[in-house]
Amino acid sequence: xxxxxxxxxxxxxxxxxxxxxxxxxxxxxxxxxxxxxxxxxxxxxxxxxx
Amino acid sequence: xxxxxxxxxxxxxxxxxxxxxxxxxxxxxxxxxxxxxxxxxxxxxxxxxxxxxxxxxxxxxxxxxxxxxxxxxxxxxxxxxxxxxxxxxxxxxxxxxxxxxxxxxxxxxxxxxxxxxxxxxxxxxxxxxxxxxxxxxxxxxxxxxxxxxxxxxxxxxxxxxxxxxxxxxxxxxxxxxxxxxxxxxxxxxxxxxxxxxxxxxxxxxxxxxxxxxxxxxxxxxxxxxxxxxxxxxxxxxxxxxxxxxxxxxxxxxxxxxxxxxxxxxxxxxxxxxxxxxxxxxxxxxxxxxxxxxxxxxxxxxxxxxxxxxxxxxxxxxxxxxxxxxxxxxxxxxxxxxxxxxxxxxxxxxxxxxxxxxxxxxxxxxxxxxxxxxxxx
Numbered sequence: 001x002x003x004x005x006x007x008x009x010x011x012x013x014x015x016x017x018x019x020x021x022x023x024x025x026x027x028x029x030x031x032x033x034x035x036x037x038x039x040x041x042x043x044x045x046x047x048x049x050x
Numbered sequence: 051x052x053x054x055x056x057x058x059x060x061x062x063x064x065x066x067x068x069x070x071x072x073x074x075x076x077x078x079x080x081x082x083x084x085x086x087x088x089x090x091x092x093x094x095x096x097x098x099x100x101x102x103x104x105x106x107x108x109x110x111x112x113x114x115x116x117x118x119x120x121x122x123x124x125x126x127x128x129x130x131x132x133x134x135x136x137x138x139x140x141x142x143x144x145x146x147x148x149x150x151x152x153x154x155x156x157x158x159x160x161x162x163x164x165x166x167x168x169x170x171x172x173x174x175x176x177x178x179x180x181x182x183x184x185x186x187x188x189x190x191x192x193x194x195x196x197x198x199x200x201x202x203x204x205x206x207x208x209x210x211x212x213x214x215x216x217x218x219x220x221x222x223x224x225x226x227x228x229x230x231x232x233x234x235x236x237x238x239x240x241x242x243x244x245x246x247x248x249x250x251x252x253x254x255x256x257x258x259x260x261x262x263x264x265x266x267x268x269x270x271x272x273x274x275x276x277x278x279x280x281x282x283x284x285x286x287x288x289x290x291x292x293x294x295x296x297x298x299x300x301x302x303x304x305x306x307x308x309x310x311x312x313x314x315x316x317x318x319x320x321x322x323x324x325x326x327x328x329x330x331x332x333x334x335x336x337x338x339x340x341x342x343x344x345x346x347x348x349x350x351x352x353x354x355x356x357x358x359x360x361x362x363x364x365x366x367x368x369x370x371x372x373x374x375x376x377x378x379x380x381x382x383x384x385x386x387x388x389x390x391x392x393x394x395x396x397x398x399x400x401x402x403x404x405x406x407x408x409x410x411x412x413x414x415x416x417x418x419x420x421x422x423x424x425x426x
Contacts, residue, residue: 002080003108010101011077015070 056344057301058114059336060084060311062263065092065102068316072325076332084114084150086311089143090121090136110148116261116309117143117152117193123159124185124199125172127371129364133185137192144193151196151353152189153230153261156218160378160421167378168424170417171202171210173403174217177367182221184365187357190225196353198228198260203235203267203283204420206409208243215254228260228353231304233296234267234289238281242413251300259304260353264289264297264335265313270419272412274387280416286318289331294338301342306351310339373399381421387411390418 061073063085076082087106092098109115122136140152157169172178190197199222205211218229231254240247266287269279289312301307312328312335319325376397384390391414399406 001083001109001112001114003077003105007101007104007108008074008078011070011105012074014099014101015067015074 058083059339062086062313066316068319072319072328086116113150117149119154125158127367141192152193153198156202168420175403190355191357200230203238211239219255226356229258230261231259232263234265241281261309285315288327382425387415
């Protein structure tokens with residue numbers, strides 16, 4: 001499915017600037033990724049909880 | 051004439067920088083025909099970026115946005131405030147976004163707190179069927195679009211594996227629902243219980259399969275049986291060749307298939323090499339979808355939702371709740387398989403519908419790993 005160029009550009013910018021993590025607070029993300037990759041991954045598991 | 055393909059190649063696409071970075075070249079090339087969004091992973095977010103909402107709207111406006119819940123815990127014995135809130139938030143999201151359908155996972159969550167835990171199976175009994183049907187009816191009423199359930203990767207026994215498809219069928223029938231057939235989950239069961247594909251697939255209600263998932267996973271050694279490896283549904287690796295093989299064999303058997311979705315966790319997509327592999331996996335999925343498009347004019351089964359017009363009291367099973375609490379506690383805190391086994395045999399689950407006397411030891415060992423991986 002074709003998406004508008006303006007939307008694709010916005011996603012590209014958003015991905016570049018938004019260090020988003022889906023399973024934690026956006027406000028409190030003090031630890032670098034390597035410290036958090038124990039029991040809780042940076043990104044939301046969605047499925048894949050097996 | 052509408053040239054829209056009847057089966058769409060789709061991606062699981064959440065507000066996750068790594069997934070979106072991997073997906074972006076495919077989105078730019080116009081190759082992603084639908085997206086699946088795990089909407090309940092975002093309940094924490096105070097504000098979703100405008101560009102992500104625009105992405106959801108773009109697919110929603112074409113009836114190509116699939117909502118995939120993770121944390122409802124459909125089969126918990128007790129109805130919780132968290133489930134009530136989950137439904138309220140789903141109702142709001144369904145009013146805001148145009149979902150083609152909403153799906154959830156089979157099972158109950160081990161964790162005491164929302165978002166902490168992992169889904170595990172429950173006994174296939176009249177009581178759990180009543181619970182599941184009641185909750186699916188509430189889910190359908192909240193979202194007012196087709197509703198489906200995904201098969202679970204994990205099972206304790208071969209008997210449970212064989213009955214899973216039939217029980218899913220019974221759960222979704224009252225809401226005129228459908229099944230997500232996750233082929234990596236099926237692959238886990240084929241391997242972990244040494245079952246033949248043809249013997250197992252015929253036990254699933256394939257006319258209810260509207261969506262197929264493929265993904266990767268991982269192997270875990272069994273301390274109990276050192277020569278054996280257990281397959282787990284961790285979504286952190288590329289899709290195995292065997293799962294593409296299952297996709298090729300299964301698509302022709304599903305007359306109402308509409309979406310085939312590639313899933314991978316964002317934290318497994320942080321290197322250029324993993325993102326290129328993700329693109330190659332999507333290319334293989336895309337080719338198989340093109341190869342297996344049905345002849346034009348196939349009538350579409352809509353799975354229009356049904357729900358009770360006058361819902362009664364929320365179904366609960368407090369005995370099941372107590373058993374689930376004990377099971378979660380044992381799985382999350384036992385330091386060894388033997389400790390877990392002894393505690394289970396002295397628990398409220400012994401000699402009940404849970405049939406823990408028939409659980410395969412390496413699968414109890416795996417349940418410990420899963421529960422302790424995701425507990426908070």
